[in-house]
Amino acid sequence: MLKKILIFLLLIILQASGKDSSDYFFPLKESKNLTSVFGDHRNFHFHSGIDISTFGKTGYKVFACQSGWVFRIYCSFWGYGKGLYLKLDDGRYAVYGHLSKFAPKIEKLIREKQIQNKSYKLNLFLEENRIRVERGEMVGYSGEAGAGAPHLHFELRDSQNRPLNPLTHGISVPDRNSPVFRKLLIKPEDKNSCVDGENKTKIYDFAYDQKKNTYYLKQTPTIWGKVGLEVCCYDRMNKKYFGIHNLEAYLDGELFFSVQYDTIDFESSWMVELDRDFELRKKRNLNFYKLFVESGNSLNLYQTKSPRDGLINTSQVFESQGHPEHKIEILAYDASGNSRGAEFFLLFNRRPEILSLVNSESDYGTKVEGILKDDSNIKFITFEQSPVENIDWLKKEFVHQKILTSLSDSLANYSFMWKSEDKDPYLVKIQAEDGDGLKSDYRYLLINGESVENQNPQDMTDFDFKHSYKDGYLNVDLSFNKILQKEPEVKIKNGLFNFDPISFVQKDEKSYSATFLMTETKSEGILLLIDGMTIYKDMISLTRPVPLALVVPDGGGKAFSLDSMASIRISPGLVYKSINLEIEKKDPPQKIKHKVIGSLYSFEPEDIPFSGYADISLFYDEEDTNPDKLAIYELNRDKWRFVGKEKDQLIKKVSGKVRYLSEYALLEDSNPPEIRILYPQNGKSTRRRKPNIKVKIKDDLSGFGSEEDIEVTLDGEWMIPEYDPEKTILITTPNNNLSYGWHNLKIRARDRMGNLNVVEGRFKVIK
Known part of the structure; x- marks a missing residue:
């Protein structure tokens, strides 16, 4: 009991020490409701700030959290949209994203630069103290520029430009809700480990005990070997769900893993895909936190009991303690210190x-x-x-x-x-x-x-096999056309050496499964050797090549499809563990709007994120194809996503870069973007001398690659295009009052494949 009290007091101290003494002015007056917190998952990066709700509206005043000066101003159709960077007098930086407008003294400078450059995109760094701001001064207006619905994105960064968790560094919001647990995942880390008697990942649902205010499992999982735990949990605030600030895991009262999201380096932010379960998020849209440190993960967020790195090794615990049942406690905290736990038991026992x-x-x-x-x-x-x-x-x-x-x-x-x-x-x-x-x-x-007698001596014994590779293990499934007298002898020949399987299981009367530990990095010339005796006592000796394209963390690799029409090349250092590359040709979807050139190709493995970009290529041979309109697209949940269009027409190849593997195809895009003037409509009149000109601009496949792809002129003068790619709406406003009478509007839109559409219209300003 005393040990429990000491641990509880220590946790309170750690929570308190996680917050610094800074006190910042909250950037909005109308809302302290959050829609996302620091450390939440984004594709290949951590969310580096907090998102503050503006209730679906734009135009709320945004305030400087501390005195300082405007360090940087950024404008883009994507990302943060309109972003403002302040260098604070305390040495930190504050970042505001998705603004609709800047404060007048900043807005004037930005519009002048955009008109001067005839470019919406802007990345402007200012001289120190050129534009000063004071604590609580209005610096802009909330909006929805860039990605997402209307909200304000706010960040704090240290003097080295590393993101800090605002909720533990001087920004506070009301929060009395404790985290919620949903699911537990237990994953065997090698082929000798089991969960409930199987070498498979298992997921369990948590139940809630209202009296004890804790979560538990209704069953007791049985594990053996080396396993990793993952937990699906989240924080609640204002009826919304958020990520967790920190997690702690205990085995029989002893801390074996903890993680706390207080600061992150941009260079390693992609490792969010190793911190969370990449495969489950990609395939099932589930957010699981790993309670162990994945190989290749160098984030400085964790505390583990060396040398296990958060993994549970039953043989070590079993030998030291002897009893089979062990208690696991997981504690989840939000940034306000609210916490809740999950308690359950694991039975350490190997199957017979x-x-x-x-x-x-x-x-x-x-x-x-x-x-x-x-x-x-x-x-x-x-x-x-x-x-x-x-x-x-x-x-x-x-x-x-x-x-x-x-x-x-x-x-x-x-x-x-x-x-x-x-x-x-x-x-x-x-x-x-x-x-x-x-x-x-x-x-x-x-x-x-x-x-047994052979009634048909001409009937030869043969077999089929399938192979798979994962986490350094080669698994071979054998299926014979006849029953054997006894289990066959199966080996792998790699170079001059033969290797025995580390496990061999007969699956049914004619099928077997063998697993080999692949420590060799060379994957060429691997042979499967089988010796055995048929049911008729005939000796058999069979050999088959095993096609592998292994890539190890410190080496690169490449692979081709069987028809040589698809390939991939991975540079050294892109993978965090060994993988086997496979490319399978598939039929393209039947109901599809766009022309597919050739076939659809599935690149495997799909569950491994890369630290950088790998190169994939697809080849074409159709004579009636326009190569200038070809690009590679990913098929994901029945939607196409543009990947790349780099071409080598001499060998009829199109290439692109990817951070993970998926299904890809070549598509031809010859359709120009759609442009439709919404206001003022062509030939109509308006009494507004500075009308908000509104245009619908949409492309149905390749999309737009840069801000320069969209251009608006009014009476021959370049206009600043405010384009929302999610709503596909462009709004532009004249700098000065228009004269009474007719005015000529011209919109040009060019997609990534060079398809151009130009639409002109006229409207009249009347008194």
Whole structure:
């Protein structure tokens, strides 16, 4: 109890020490409601500030959080849209994003620069103290420029330009809500590790105990080996959901992992994809925090118990403590110090193994002796029998079963016996189950196999195989066209050496699965070697090449599709763990608006983020194709996303750069953007001498690549185009009052593929 109290007091101290003593003026007066917090996930970067709700509206005054001077001004159609950077007198920086307008003294300078450059895009750095601002002074108006709905993005950065969590560095918001737990994930970290008896990732739902104000699991997962925990949880505020400020995980009361999101370097911000579960977010849009440090993750956010890096190794704990059940506690905190925990137990137990089976005949029936391995007592042993020709498994009863000898604490020699009058060959399969419900793999035996005769000697024994590679392991699934007398001998030949599998399992009467540890970095010339005996006692020796394209963290690699029409090249240092590149040709979707050139290609693995950009290429051979209109697009949830259009027409190749792998195809885009003048309409009149000219500009495929792709002129003079690519709306306003009478409007829009549309209109200003 005393230990619990000390831990609780320590956590309170740590929470308090996480906040500094700065006191900043809140940037909005109308709202302290947040829509996103520091450290939230964004594609390949952490959210580096807080987002403040403006209730779907624009135009609220935005204030300087502290005295300082305007350091930088940025304008773009994308990202922060209109962004303002202040250098504060305390040495820090403040950043304001998605503004609709700047304060008049800043707005005047910006418009002059944009008109002078005839470019909306601006990245202007100012001299020190050229434009001073005081604490609480209005510096702009909230808007929705760039990405997202109307809101204000606000950041604090230290003197080295590193983002700081505003909520622990002088900005506060009212928050009394505690975090919420939703799901727990347990992931085996190697092929020798299991969750509930399987080498598979498992996800469990948390339940809430209202009396104890804590979350728990309704079942007790069983683990063995080295596993990593992940948790799906979030904070609540104003009926919205946010990321967590810090997480702590305890095993039997001892801290083994913690993370706290207070500051981040831009250079390593992409590692948010290693901090969270990239695969689950990409495939199922789930946000899981890893309670371990992924290989390749060098973020300075974590505290772990060395050398485990947050991973739980059951053999280490089991040897030191001996008991099988262990308590896990996970605590989640928001930046205001509100916390909530999840408590559950993990059972450390490996599933039973049947190491060997040998059969013989006795006066009482068929007898089998086997060596079984288990950390707890074997509770059940099941036995099924099937004829060889037409597989039909039936459960049978042993007439006798006993332990012959106990070889060790976890090994025992068992004897089974059953009655069978069959003289024909038949198959049996045996499975062991322990008291925790964990089951062994089936072990198979061929009984009376010596009496099998081959009725068709011309029928040769052959097999098919599929292979996969993940986390340094090569898995090979074998499927034979005939039953074998016994398990075959399977090896991998790599160069001059042969390698045995680290695990070998018979999956059914004709199928097997072998797993190899691939420590070699060379993937060319790998052969699969199989030696065995058919059911007819014919010896077989088979060889197959295993196509691999391995890429290791400190080396690059490349791969081609079987038809050589798709390729990928990865430079050294882009992957954080070894991967095998595969490219599969697929049929393009049937219902599609745009012309697909060639085929759709699936690039694997899709669950690995890259630290930089890899190069993918697709080739074309259609004679009626216009190469200038070709580009690579990603197909994601039935939508196309532009990837790249770099071309080598000599070899008919189009290339692009990607941060992860997915499905890609070549598409031809020959359609120009759509332009429609909304106000003032062509030929109509307006009484406004400075009308907000509104235009719909939309492209249905390649989109716009730069701010220069859209141009507006009024009476021949360049206008500042305020374009929202999400709403596909452009608004521009004359600098000065227009004269009465007719005025000529001209809009030009060019997409990434060079398709140009020009629309002209006239409107009249009347009194």
